[in-house]
Amino acid sequence: MKLGYYPGCSLEGTAKEFDHSLREVLKLLEIDLEEINDWSCCGASSAHTTSHLLSVALPALNLIQAAKQGLEDVVAPCAACFNRLVASQHEMKYDEKIRTKVEHLIEDKFVDVTKVVNIIQLFQKIGVEKIKEKIKVDLSELKLACYYGCLLVRPNDLLHFDDEENPKMMEELITACGAKAVEWNLKTECCGAAHSIARTDIVEKLCKNILDDAVDHKADMIVVACPMCHSNLDMRQRNISRHYTAHRQTPVIYLSQLIGIAMGIDFAKLGLNLHFINPVPLLEKKILKEAVL
Known part of the structure; x- marks a missing residue:
């Protein structure tokens, strides 16, 4: 199976373990990734606060390139990239005025032939049964809180992905890996996202609430599918501990890392050593058959 790939900026920088772990897992699942040639930043959280035209044009540029490569399906692991690509695609398809302006700006024509999916949709498309076939490690003692955040599920009428208040798709994948998914309250609450630098105080409080609720519901770890969410929840814990x-x-950890752990992939290849809060000691205590270290 061949799939288009839009890594986005984060997966080549601060979230490179997301990229590495996803590639390792998909290799075992016999999925070939074809990266969009000469891809560029989608604008993420900054473009649409600066210029609406730019916020549509930047993702559209990548969609046009994907179409030129004949990529019918493209996975965008970053939730912000996924959200912006789908939003841009919608506007280019249904708003003739904005489409005309964007095509004039980037000097190219938009063709709507590419379906953009996030990492959860990708694994659902591959199928839980195929994932189960690759499981080598017993994770039955591991309790996990699945955190979706804002951008994977909202706006629901545009993204058409799961229930925006109580999504369950990630839990299905966690269960397929043999771990236990806990029920908790803040799985779709905002972590503060791009306010992490400008308003660290707000982000710290939001992240503390999310982390506390996960712990209160007996979660050992939190599983995410968004680099910004991971950055805030992982990196801000040292400050939270001080205060x-x-x-x-x-x-x-990332969903791709969790699936990789269940498949017995080397912890270093999954990038588990790159987090601020090291998950390895807990994993070594909780898993019943160790993955290769």
């Missing part, structure tokens, strides 16, 4: 001495540090 709230009772805070229990909780590992935060």
Whole structure:
């Protein structure tokens, strides 16, 4: 199976373990990735606060390139990239005025032939049964809180992905890997996203609430599918611990890493050593058959 791939900026920088772990897992699942040639930034959280035209044009440029390569399906692992690509595609398809302006700006024609999916949709498309066939590690003692955040599920009428208040698709994948998915309250609450630099105080409070709720519901770790969410929930825990001495540090890992752990992929290849809160000690204690270290 061949699939188009839009890594986006984060997966080549601060979230490179997301990229590495996804590639390792898809290799075992016999999925070939074809990266969009000469891809560029989608604008993420900054473009649409600066210029609406730019926020549509930047993702459209990548969609046009994907169409030229004949890529009918493209996975965008970053939730922000996924959200912006789908939003741009919708506007280019249904708003003739904005499409005309964008095509004039980028000097190219838009053709709507590419379906953009996020990482959860990708694994659902591959199928839980195929994933189960590759499982080598017993994760039955591991309790996980699945965190979706804002951008994977909203706006629902545009993304058409799961229930925007109580999504379940990630839990289905976690269960297929043999782990237990806990029920909790804040799986779709905002972590503060791009306010991480400008308003660290707000992001810290939001992240503390999310982390506390996961722990209160007996989660050992949190599983995410968004680089920004991971950055906030993982990196901000040191500050949270300084300000709230009772805070229990909780590992935060990507969905692709969790699936890779279940498949027995080398921890280093999955990038588990790159997180601020090291998940390895907990994993070594919880998994019943160790993956190769």
